[in-house]
Amino acid sequence: MLAEIQASPRPAPFPKAPVRLRTGRRVTVGTAGWWAGGIVLSIIFLIPVYWLLNTALRPMTDQAAFEPPFWPSHPMWHYFLDAINSPFSATPFWSAAWNSARLTGEAAGLTTITSAMVGFAFARLRAPGKRFFFTILVGTMLIPQILYIFPQVMMFIRLGLYNTDWPWILYGLGASPYLAFLYRQFFARVPMEIEDAAIVDGCGYIRIFWRIFMPLSKPAIAVAVIYSVQNTWNDFLYPYMFRTTDNTTLSVLVLNGNTLDPLGGLGGQLLAAAAVMYTLPIVLLFLVCQRYFLSGALVGSLKG
Amino acid sequence: MAVPSLQRAVPGWLRRFVPRRRWRRYPPYLFYLFIASWLLVGFLFLTSAAVVVNTVESFTTWDGFVGDHLHWWILDNYQALVHDSGLRDSIKQTFEYTAITVTASVIGSLGLAVFLNQPHRGVRFFRSVFYLPTAISIVVAGMAFATLFNYPSGLINDVVLHLGGNVTDMLDTDTAFVAVILMSVWQLGMGMVIFMAGLQGISPELLEAACVDGSSKVQTFFRITAPLLSPVILFQVITGVISCFQAFVAPMALRGGNGVQSSTLFYMLYVFGSLAPGGDCGYGAAVLEIGFVFLLVLAFVIFRLSARFVYYESSVEGR
Numbered sequence: 018m019l020a021e022i023q024a025s026p027r028p029a030p031f032p033k034a035p036v037r038l039r040t041g042r043r044v045t046v047g048t049a050g051w052w053a054g055g056i057v058l059s060i061i062f063l064i065p066v067y068w069l070l071n072t073a074l075r076p077m078t079d080q081a082a083f084e085p086p087f088w089p090s091h092p093m094w095h096y097f098l099d100a101i102n103s104p105f106s107a108t109p110f111w112s113a114a115w116n117s118a119r120l121t122g123e124a125a126g127l128t129t130i131t132s133a134m135v136g137f138a139f140a141r142l143r144a145p146g147k148r149f150f151f152t153i154l155v156g157t158m159l160i161p162q163i164l165y166i167f168p169q170v171m172m173f174i175r176l177g178l179y180n181t182d183w184p185w186i187l188y189g190l191g192a193s194p195y196l197a198f199l200y201r202q203f204f205a206r207v208p209m210e211i212e213d214a215a216i217v218d219g220c221g222y223i224r225i226f227w228r229i230f231m232p233l234s235k236p237a238i239a240v241a242v243i244y245s246v247q248n249t250w251n252d253f254l255y256p257y258m259f260r261t262t263d264n265t266t267l268s269v270l271v272l273n274g275n276t277l278d279p280l281g282g283l284g285g286q287l288l289a290a291a292a293v294m295y296t297l298p299i300v301l302l303f304l305v306c307q308r309y310f311l312s313g314a315l316v317g318s319l320k321g
Numbered sequence: 322m323a324v325p326s327l328q329r330a331v332p333g334w335l336r337r338f339v340p341r342r343r344w345r346r347y348p349p350y351l352f353y354l355f356i357a358s359w360l361l362v363g364f365l366f367l368t369s370a371a372v373v374v375n376t377v378e379s380f381t382t383w384d385g386f387v388g389d390h391l392h393w394w395i396l397d398n399y400q401a402l403v404h405d406s407g408l409r410d411s412i413k414q415t416f417e418y419t420a421i422t423v424t425a426s427v428i429g430s431l432g433l434a435v436f437l438n439q440p441h442r443g444v445r446f447f448r449s450v451f452y453l454p455t456a457i458s459i460v461v462a463g464m465a466f467a468t469l470f471n472y473p474s475g476l477i478n479d480v481v482l483h484l485g486g487n488v489t490d491m492l493d494t495d496t497a498f499v500a501v502i503l504m505s506v507w508q509l510g511m512g513m514v515i516f517m518a519g520l521q522g523i524s525p526e527l528l529e530a531a532c533v534d535g536s537s538k539v540q541t542f543f544r545i546t547a548p549l550l551s552p553v554i555l556f557q558v559i560t561g562v563i564s565c566f567q568a569f570v571a572p573m574a575l576r577g578g579n580g581v582q583s584s585t586l587f588y589m590l591y592v593f594g595s596l597a598p599g600g601d602c603g604y605g606a607a608v609l610e611i612g613f614v615f616l617l618v619l620a621f622v623i624f625r626l627s628a629r630f631v632y633y634e635s636s637v638e639g640r
Contacts, residue, residue: 051441058433059450065465065507066453068476072468085474131358144352150360152624157368159620161567163589164612165368167596167605168375191363222347226355251458253570268460272574275464289468296461303456307449310456314514 073097073289093286100290106273107263110291117250117266117295120185125245127189128196129238135192136200137226141212158194163254170258184259185249195316196241203237204230236312243306244313250299267295372613378606398607408608410583411591418498418568418587422505423561427554430512435542437513438520448517455510463574466504467492470575492576498584501571512557519553520546559623566616569593588612 074092075085101110108116139151173179178187207230215225231238249255256266262273274288303310331339353360379398402408433451437444454462469476472490482488492500523546531541547554572585586594592612596605 048441051436051439052443054436055443055447058436059447062451062454062507064476065462065469066457068468069461069465072474075474085479131363134355135359138352138355142347142352142355144349147352150356153364154359156620156624157364159563159623160368160613160616161563163567163569164609164616165371167592167609168371168378169367171378171602172370172374187362187367190358191367192359194359194363197359216346222351247456251460253458253460253574268458271464272460275467275574275576285468285471285474289464292461292464296457299456299458300453303453304449307452311448311452311514314452314455314511315518 069289070293073100073286073293075286077286096286096290097294100287100294103287103291106265106270108265108270110267110270113265113267113270116256116260116264117268120182120256120266121246121249123182124185124189124249125242127186128193128245129241131190131192132196132241133200133231133234133238134226135194135197136202137204137230139197140201140204141230142222154194154197158198166254166258173259179259180261180264184255188255193245196244199240199316200234200237203234207233239306240309240312240316243302243309244316246302247299247310247313267291271295375606375609375613378603379610381603381606383602398604401604402607402611405608407586408588408591411586411588412611414498414584414586415566415568415588418502418505418585419562419565422502422565423558425502425506426509426512426561427557429506430509430557431516431550431554433509433513434516434520435546437517448513451513452510455508459508459570460574462504462508463571466500466507467575470496470500495584497572497575500575501568501585504571504575505565505568512561515557516550516553519550523549555626559619563616563619566612 071085071087071089073096074089074094076089076091076093103110106113135154139147139154169184170179173184178184211229211233212225215229220228251268253268253272256269257272260266260269262269265273271288271292274291380396382398437448437451468474470478470491472478472488472492475491477491478488489496491497527545527549528541531545536544567589568587569589572587572590575585589612592605592609595608596602
């Protein structure tokens, strides 16, 4: 019987991709054209970033000049150090950097956990009213945060939370509907048997969530962490609205610097250097954990 | 679990009034325990309370300072909205900006996704390059575009000078509007990634069948790929409209906080201007209320539509 099954011819695999003749590493005309197109597009995409870097490295005498050189002849690397010591705003550079890092940690850390809890509830638990709250969750995804910011400023001032870390902690506790969705998709795929086995062993649901589901969903956690770190670090609105200018983050410091002394002025190179330094951590993070950034981009498009 | 003893103790006609104790995997309130944080802080406090505060505020006149400078001014704010030409202009500009930006980014990101979907080496490299602008902060993106459009040392002025034109301060004129659009389109990485996922979801058999039937690449794209991607395109348009509606930081980042040109005075910036403390915050709240109503209506329409175009993946509903 067994031999019979094994002997039966296996169905021929259906060719999934169009059959391409493997001609080794030969560069064809199509590939060369494709590469040329890609390089042109890449240059278009990178020019703004390059010109910012160019502005940061250009000597001060060239700042206001017409037709500055495309390659700065003597890159002024020390402008980066000068930018740290230069007073763009009432907040010193390092304390703004610390504010950025601390608030990012608070909001991202909390969001990662609370969104996972919401995702777990919607994927694994049943209760009356679940469908109703799911509709609300989806609905809140469609209305952008910026609309709530203005009334929130009033609320935070009244409650004495203005210029503290509390808005970020509250945002963290409030969870992100997008990430809750991501986790829900992830948790829904975990087999029921794992849950059953844990219950037989006397494990409660809080422990099932924390000791089984969370360790199982490390990829989802990585996406959630990267997504919320990127959003909080890059964010301008919350620090601008919820903090005073002498106790703010790098994003506001950079933009305020542009307000006081717009680019193109004599201090432009220091401002550009500060902007480059502000965005460098996120660029490095992107180069290292690109996969998670790209999955994070798909978070919003998850269905179900 | 043990058979409920109380059930046996009472006479038969009473038994159905005695609650039966069944074994449960978890107490029924556990769901609410898990979503409590989101429900109380995220939904009730940060969202619902904010909407209520704004709505109440929109019926008052108030200078925005904490204290007793609040007066009820029923409906006058809403009457004033009708005659506010600045508001009308800002809404018109936001619509123009949205229409151009959404069209350009959807076409651009679809084009890039198709480009990256070709079987060549180096796809991952180009993908990272195209996505990089999306990863960086909009503040830095604005600064980068400011250096391009700058007076006089910007790259664009450089090119204009070489072509024999005159150097102008582009960010001080209506060109700022173009700069904001270019900047928003530049950050199209998210749409590109979503389209790439959509393209990979199209079964190769279908494309092969078209190829066998003698369809050219262009025909295949417009007759097969694009229709199959239509839900993704619709999704992109909707999210694009919602994100363009929020345009606030982009014009500010381009010229610092105080240099926003009238051509880029979008709706959100108009709201911000009218909500500044010292002005009439009640009126500003009424202006903001338009945004809430618009997006709630949009959300409702999307919900109605999504029943038709969204494919719901079956999932474990929990036991």
